[in-house]
Amino acid sequence: MPTPIVYHLFTASTPFSLRSVKPTKPSLHPRRQCQISASGTRIHGRKLRAAVIGGGPAGSSAAEAMAAGGIQTYLIERAPAGAKPCGGAIPLCMLDEFSVPLDLIDRRVRRMKIISPSNRVVDFGRTLKSHEYIPMLRREVLDSFLRSRAESRGAQIITGLFLGLQLPVSSSDPYVITYTSSSEKTFKTLQVDVVIGADGANSRVAKAIDAGDYTCAIAFQERIRLPEDKMKHYNDLAEMYVGGDVSPDFYAWVFPKCDHVAVGTGTVISKSKIKQFQRSIRSRAGDKIAGGKVVKIEAHPIPEHPRPRRIRDRVALVGDAAGYVTKCSGEGIYFAAKSGRMCGEAVVSASERGERMVTELDLKERYLKKWDSEFSGTFRWLDLVQKVFYGSDQGREALVEMCSDEYVQRMTFQSYLYKKLAKGDPLADIKMGWRTLGSLIRANVVGKEMAKINE
Ligand SMILES: Cc1cc2nc3c(=O)[nH]c(=O)nc-3n(C[C@H](O)[C@H](O)[C@H](O)COP(=O)(O)OP(=O)(O)OC[C@H]3O[C@@H](n4cnc5c(N)ncnc54)[C@H](O)[C@@H]3O)c2cc1C
Secondary structure (H helix, E strand, O other): OOOOOOOOOOOOOOOOOHHHOOOOOOOOOHHHHHHHHHOOOEOOOOOOEEEEEOOOHHHHHHHHHHHHOOOEEEEEEOOOOOOOOOOOEOOOHHHHHOOOOHHHOOEEEOEEEEEOOOOOEEEOOOOOOOOOOEEEOOHHHHHHHHHHHHHHOOOEEEEEEEEEEEOOOOOOOOEEEEEEEOOOOEEEEEEEOEEEEOOOOOOHHHHHOOOOOOOEEEEEEEEEEOOHHHHHHOOOEEEEEOOOOOOOOOOEEEEEOOOOEEEEEEEOOOHHHHHHHHHHHHHHHHHHOOOOEEEEEEEEEEEOOOOOOOEEOOEEEOHHHHOOOOOOOOOOHHHHHHHHHHHHHHHHHHOOOOOEOOOHHHHHHHHHHHHHHHHHHHHHHHHHHHHHHOOOHHHHHHHHHHHOOHHHHHHHHHHHHHOOOOOOOHHHHHHHHHHHHHHHHHOOHHHHHHHHHHO
């Protein structure tokens, strides 16, 4: 569930610049290094074969890139008619970058209210330009569009449940995938050279390659159909509530969809109390959603950080399976599509459009390294912001106070909507840094953090 909240927050030209964060270095065991350099050989009489497991934004984008690049591509999705539990908010730049048609958008959010524990309300979208907004889509609509496009570029879509993966013995052996085919109701196998795991937070591909675990938040959401007059209130408005009552470490939201609002919350540290937090967000939203009819209740894990291992030999993880959701904002759709495409393009270029076998080193160099250098700083930064501002109600009050600052708003939205660090004004950045510190001191956050350090 993303909001642009403090996305940029003093990152562009301050000493905390994200650009200074070094990407993680891929580490290889020496024996595996030998195996890797032995492959990369030319394939004869056929093209490179790749299977993508999972047809969400990550999987479809990977499949599209590979099919368009000459790879024989299979996309296995267990539930093409399903709807991923999701807020469906995407950054504006995704429309252009992924050529998403405008008629898929349910709502254009131009006003974003952030509401503090003491119910102080700040309109966070004041600096948006007239053509700027946060597109809100239903996931069933977006996902089926992206999957169809992958198919039109040549990917073969298989409706089936991926069950397991037999690992190859040598660098030229295939992977053998087992799945149940929904149409034929039988177990089937498929031999491929490359596997991309895009099967979300409970990834079976990750398990098959022993990728290691990650911490997950649980997100709970109710879709509530409101009477027409109340729905009007949320026409172009999204709300974000912070407070220990609605979540001890995340935030709660009311997001407008086509004919209903999505009301939800999330937490990592108090999962057993999620229903209590949900009752609290409904009560904080109060009269604005009163009289609404709950049409759907859904819950799903949200990864908190990347997995310890994201590539093993010729298997790569992307999207939620890899752990690409930003803390603090809970944004993952764009990062899923982006990582899927990046990984698919890596396979295309390393295999010379399907003519050569790819290697682990290829995937590490062309996908993982590129991904980490572009995004790992953003992820670490938002991790830090969450720790400072979401840990206590004082921190949350400070966050809301800061969000009333027009400069914070402008820089945050620029970074969120366009996924580029907005060019800051050094003087304004310094002023903002002081104001931030002031907010934290007033909220007694700095004193408490110092006390913890001195303990
Ligand atoms: C309640 C909630 C609200 C959210 N709101 C937002 C938001 O507003 N904006 C945002 O950017 N992010 C949001 N997120 C995060 C976002 O939903 C994910 O980051 C994003 O969906 C990741 O895309 P993906 O393609 O990696 O995985 P998924 O979208 O989870 O897709 C995985 C696909 O794999 C398929 N699959 C899984 N296992 C198998 C198998 N064994 N065999 C075959 N297929 C399989 C699934 O059916 C699914 O289609 C939210 C998350 C939650 C839980």
